[in-house]
Amino acid sequence: MIPEILTALLILTLLEIVLGIDNIVFISILAQKFPKNIGRRLMRIGLMIAMVTRILFLFMLLWLNQMQKPFYTIDLTYFSASLSIKSLILFLGGVFLVYKGTREIYLKVEGHQDKVSDVKTPTGKSAFTKSLVQVVLIDMVFSFDSILTAIGMTNGVQYQNFIIITSIIIAITVMLTFANQISHIISKHPSLQVLALSFLILIGFLLISEATHISNTVVFDTHVNAIPKGLLYFVIAFSLIIEAVNLKIGSRKRNH
Secondary structure (H helix, E strand, C coil), rough: HHHHHHHHHHHHHHHHHHHHHHHHHHHHHHCCCCHHHHHHHHHHHHHHHHHHHHHHHHHHHHHHHHHCCCEEEEEEEEEEEEEEEHHHHHHHHHHHHHHHHHHHHHHHCCCCCCCCCCCCCCCHHHCCCCCHHHHHHHHHHHHHHHHHHHHHCCCCCCCCCHHHHHHHHHHHHHHHHHHHHHHHHHHHCCCHHHHHHHHHHHHHHHHHHHHHHHCCCEEEEEEEECCCHHHHHHHHHHHHHHHHHHHHHHHHHCCC
16 A cells, blocks of 8 residues: 555656646746846745645645536537636636747747846836736646646546655755756757747646537538647657757857
8 A cells, every 4th residue: 555655646746747847837937027036936836825725726636627617608600619617717818828928938039128127116026916816827727737737647546646746845855956057058049948948838728628628629621630749749749859969069169
């Protein structure tokens, strides 16, 4: 029994860390607009909110299941879908990530500086509050898949809730430990910033496709399927490897 619990805890913790990378990337992009100490504070608050959200969703499992049931059906000649609260949240979250990633890439390409120098001013406070609200909303979106996946993986294992909560706490602790380093690396290299923003766009399209799949969306007699997560993670990993090679080559050229 103990080996089974420890194995489930280890696998689930690693999974939570992988799924939590999305949070770190998103919060890192927002944190770069503020002074370093305020940006770190935003990252800490954002990741703590992510932990609380996941644990709350776990204890609100019945409510979470209700959110997956269709409440409205669209049945037109060339389009049909069964809408649920979960599908709407995933769809809106995906649209927001696509918008956010595209807008930030545009600002960087055009050379616009969208930074906040002083958070004590009304404008600075408003910007920080706005960023925090965005973090809360995205945490809620990312928490859906995280908790449902965790429940599915530990189904039938004793002390299921204990394993899930422990894995969440460990994963968030690990992410809090390395969040500043990840954010520093992303902010130091402009190409990594664009790559991270591109990942946000990819994740946005993933959420949109998952929302349409959950809704059993049919367009012109064709079911809309979700993008396989394994394929997305492979693309991200491959892109990071290529970028790491490019950075290594650039570093050697500068040294010479």
